[in-house]
Amino acid sequence: DLLARDTDSVYILELKRPKSKETLLRCVLEVHAYFCMLDHEKLLRDFEIKNNLALRKGVLIFKNSRAYTDFSDHKIRLLMRELKIDFFVLNENADEILETHYFNEI
Numbered sequence: 001d002l003l004a005r006d007t008d009s010v011y012i013l014e015l016k017r018p019k020s021k022e023t024l025l026r027c028v029l030e031v032h033a034y035f036c037m038l039d040h041e042k043l044l045r046d047f048e049i050k051n052n053l054a055l056r057k058g059v060l061i062f063k064n065s066r067a068y069t070d071f072s073d074h075k076i077r078l079l080m081r082e083l084k085i086d087f088f089v090l091n092e093n094a095d096e097i098l099e100t101h102y103f104n105e106i
Contacts, residue, residue: 002060003047009054010044011086018062018092024070025079027059032083058086063098071101081106 002013014031016022035057044055059080061067068089070076080087081103089099 003043004058005049005053009056010047010049011056011058012038013058013060013088015060016062016065016067018065018094020061021066024059024061024067024073024076027061027067028076028080028083028085031057031059031085056086057084058088060088060090062090062092062094077106 087101
């Protein structure tokens with residue numbers, strides 16, 4: 001859904017609406033599928049991203065959504081760690097990240 005950049009990485013992000021009923025499992029599988037289908041070098045070249053930044057996967061959801069609730073499931077967290085998918089939680093106004101969980105910490 002989104003391509004985002006920070007100082008060290010470029011993220012392929014799966015974003016769900018605030019009141020989405022979609023599961024975290026679906027979000028995880030969607031972002032992983034997108035990541036696998038991408039030509040990583042072409043993507044970075046097309047967006048003129050240099051400095052050898054890492055290309056990472058992430059799920060960006062809203063607090064109190066179905067996907068947020070699913071994050072408490074240990075099996076989902078294990079899958080996210082195995083697939084190297086980071087997890088970010090937005091507030092209701094989408095102007096602040098409330099939580100960050102990186103796959104190596106999940």
